[in-house]
Structures are given as structure tokens and as C-alpha cells.
Amino acid sequence: MNHIQGSLIYEGKAKRVFACENPDRVLIEFKNDATAFNAKKRSLIEGKGRLNCKISAALFQLLELNGIPTHFLELHSETLMVADKISVIPLEVVIRNIATGSLCRETPINQGTILNPPLLDLYYKDDELGDPILTEGRLQLLDIISDIQREEIEQITRSVNKILKEYFDSLDLLLVDFKLEFGTNSSGKLVVADEISPDNCRFWDKKISDSKDRILDKDRFRQDLGGVIDAYQEILKRIENDSFHPG
């Protein structure tokens, strides 16, 4: 279906959201902008938007095939996705299979520790506050979601992790950790939103043991390792070469 791009509704660090002729839908444009450390570090990475849009579309379709509700409807072009218009829940839901990143900076847990069961943490989505991690008590005080919604969000996140971890394992990739965002669509249904790409997931190449060479995600940008676009391209290539790929 053709979707006319309407006015800009919202511009974030890596995406723009446009109105559609259907008020229940939006067009999401994936930008080439890369930011890290709460946008203190910024760059333009040619081709990143296209890769993240295609990777996210494929992964949202994989999740839908496995019964997980997402905001994804269809690809409009290589950098534009048609999605449900949602009311964003201001939470960043991070689930970790292997310890690295902020978990190892902020606690004495060693890099590479296998986390079984996976560690799930909720962060408050607010750039000005630096997306702080939430305690049980702070979450209750903020009153962002009901207990039932919270249970649903955690259960969906654990299911997404199981599906994606097994899938990437079959592509010889370790899914180290990732961040999900949620929203409610016009029918009030809870859906996985935002994106699922090397910007918000960590992937390590299973066949490479060097701790830097194996990185195939935004940590290449965060840590100035170079080869950012090649890493993202490698993720898309493995997805496209897989038989599930919807084409």
C-alpha cells in the first residue's frame, strides 16, 4: 500500500516519525545519525539508517511469526517503515545474557559472565535525566505502568530474548544484550516498538575470540573501533542469507 508522508510528528536521535494518511499509522524514517553516551558523542554514518531499517523490519517480522505483537506493519522504502501509531511508554527495558557495558562499569561483575537467568532491568526513558535505572520503589512511585502491564512487558521481553537468542545463535552470533521499548497502539494493545538493530543490541561473532574484533554492533562506534558500517552490513547479510528471511 502507498503511504503519503505527512508532517513531522517527532524527531529523535536516530529516527524521525511522520504522520500518515491513516491516523492510526506513522512512517518512521531511520537516520544515519549515531549518538552515544547520551548524545555527548555524535557522528553521521552513511548507510546506517538503511541497514537498521532493514534489520529491524526483518526482526519484527520474525517476532510476529513467533506470536510477539510489534508496531511494525510494512517497509515503505529502504529507510522508511510503516508502523502503528503508539503511545510510548517511557521505559527502556534492557535484558542481558552476557555481562558487559554498564553492568560491568557499575558493578564488580566480570566482563563475559554468563547471566542465567538473563538479567532484566528497567530504565526511565528521559535523555535529560540520562535514562536512570529504576528500583522497584521508584517504578511504583512513578506510576508509569500497572502491575499487570509490567508483568506483560517483562514476559514479552524474556520471550523476545529467547526467540532472538536462538535465532542469532543459528547465524553464529551471540546475542549479548539488547534494549526494547514498548507502547500501546490505537486499540490499546501493548506492542514492542522502536527498533531492533545493532544500535540497540550487542552482537558478538561466535567464531572470533578477540574481544574487540568479535563486536558487530554500536560498541564499534562507542569504543572508536572503526568498521561500524561493515559490522551492521554483516548482521544484515547473515539475516538475508537465512531461510526465514521474508525477502
Ligand code: TMP
Ligand atoms: P548498557 O550496557 O550501556 O546499559 O547497554 C545495554 C543494552 O542497551 C545494549 O545492547 C545497548 C542498549 N542501549 C540502548 O539501546 N540505548 C541506550 O541509550 C543505552 C545506554 C543502551
